[in-house]
Amino acid sequence: MGSLRVTLCAIAALGTVAVTPAAYAADGGVSVSPSAPHPGGDIALLVSGCREKTALAVSTAFVADVRLTVGADGTLVGQSRIRSTVTAGVYNVKVACGDASRAGAVHVVRKGARPSAPASPVAPVEAGGGGTAHLAVVDAREAGPGTAHTVTGLVLAGVAATAVALRSARRGREQRRPH
Numbered sequence: 335m336g337s338l339r340v341t342l343c344a345i346a347a348l349g350t351v352a353v354t355p356a357a358y359a360a361d362g363g364v365s366v367s368p369s370a371p372h373p374g375g376d377i378a379l380l381v382s383g384c385r386e387k388t389a390l391a392v393s394t395a396f397v398a399d400v401r402l403t404v405g406a407d408g409t410l411v412g413q414s415r416i417r418s419t420v421t422a423g424v425y426n427v428k429v430a431c432g433d434a435s436r437a438g439a440v441h442v443v444r445k446g447a448r449p450s451a452p453a454s455p456v457a458p459v460e461a462g463g464g465g466t467a468h469l470a471v472v473d474a475r476e477a478g479p480g481t482a483h484t485v486t487g488l489v490l491a492g493v494a495a496t497a498v499a500l501r502s503a504r505r506g507r508e509q510r511r512p513h
């Protein structure tokens with residue numbers, strides 16, 4: 335059961351790293367995702383270039399030291415949480431990898447602050463979209479359900495209520511009949 339839990343955590347960490355921007359330390363091979371977490375936020379660590387099966391990542395920004403394990407692609411992965419009491423700033427991350435060590439940094443931002451680079455594309459990519467392309471430019475709050483949708487919903491609710499009432503009346507008659 336323990337190895338299953340480690341495997342699932344490693345997969346979750348890799349998934350998190352794959353979909354969020356990461357800050358890579360050019361000299362140390364340590365990446366932190368998201369690149370600009372806020373105090374109390376969760377992070378994923380990815381360490382490349384380490385031949386060991388496990389390692390330990392330490393930072394004053396972390397709630398606890400991070401135990402890294404081998405991920406699917408051979409890199410070391412792990413998860414931690416940023417202490418809720420840290421102030422915004424850059425904190426060193428040191429990874430003990432056997433006899434060698436790796437270094438990186440985590441840039442903690444105050445809650446509500448935006449990272450310097452956008453976390454996702456600023457504008458949508460013009461890449462087709464088929465019959466749904468027009469939906470990408472329509473604000474759903476402005477083009478919400480109209481009168482036709484409301485009337486249809488009310489009619490369907492009325493039909494359902496009538497069906498329930500007729501069915502319960504029919505069952506009531508069947509139960510009162512002597513068998």
